[in-house]
Amino acid sequence: MNIFTEGLQSAFQMLRSLDPDVLSITWRTIHVSTVATFISILIGIPIGTILALTRFRGRGVLVSLINFGMGLPPVVVGLATWLMLTRYGPLGMFNLLYTPTAIIMAQAVIASPIVAGFSLAAIQSLNPKMLLQIQALGTTRFQYLMLLLWEARLGILSAVIAGFGGVISEVGASMMVGGNIRGYTRVLTTATVLEVSKGKFELATALSIILLALTFVIVSLLSFLQQRKSAFR
Template identity: 45%
Template sequence: MDSITEGFIKAFHLIITLNTDLLGIIFLSLKVSGIALVISTAIGIPLSAVLGLKRFPAKDFVISLTNTFMGLPPVVVGLFVYIMLSRSGPLGFMGLLYTPSAMVIAQTILAFPIVVSLCHSAIVGVDPIIRQASMTLGATPFQITITIIKEARYGIMSGVIAAFGRVMAEVGAILIVGGNIAGYTRVMTTTIALETDKGNFELALALGIVLLFISMAVNIVLHLIQKKGMVK
């Protein structure tokens, strides 16, 4: 019990003193996940608008495929990206394997279907009267789309935050494609796994505490957004 207490004390000391290694790992985690989220959101929201507002062949298939990909096993994504970026793979010439860029690619693939599916649900949930009223007032298709997206903004924000929570807690894919290289591709989740195996519980506990606080903050923001959307 004393060793556990001592481990927590040392872990909080690392956090309070702003340990350099700890901050570097946290910053890299936020950077990789943040970039992946921006990319998946920039592509996912327009696609979800198309799926929600347009009619085209195989639309139902695309929606079903996107919903299925929400549950993609991270290790499968990591394996796929590894094969694509390996020296013998089609993108091996880019030299991205075991770099933060490879981690961004893997996390983008994981976040993308979550953004698309949840944003699509928010868009199709908008009252049809709003679209009809916009058409009656002579709005262009683009203006109608923007109006509907604005109306669904709370649901869209919830989808984006949910995707961020998913990629922040991910370990399998980025471990495969990033290699967990100290000072270069080592993020919070992979460091926790490594340091626990090594018996260095202080750093693992410190990162675990930070990750829990980030997860709590994400869930609080998500709850507030959903609550605000319900009373809108």
């Protein structure tokens, strides 16, 4: 309890005094997780949409794979990414290991199935007659997809929220492929782990509180976006 209140105090203090270390870690966390989420949107929404709208051989297997991927343990993704990116690994020539880009890659791999799975569910839960009606309006394929995503936007935003929540809270992969390098790849979760192992619980608590606040603010923004349009007027 003592540590918690002290952590709360020092969190406020660090934020108020704009501690440059903490600010840069916070900013890096926002940057890395947002970009990773954005990439997972670009990958996940099209995959979810295609799987929701088409029927083909092997689709069932793909859907199970997506559902399986939604629960992919971040450390496993981290290890796989690490092995890919090592100097003498298949992607070693890009020198990406221990860079923020490596974290983004691992996080995008974690979030993409989440976004795909939620999008799939969102579009599948639309009234099938609605799909016919939208086609009957004379839509081109692109217009059709846009109206579809518009109709499914609550679910799609849930997909984005879930994906973002998955990556910002993730520590295993970030630690492994980022290396928790000070001022470069240290994010809120890995910094918290480090401070705990150093025994600096106030700092660790403060970082956790910042992480919670950050997640809360961003998820609230997305939820606001989601709920704003659906409320009755």
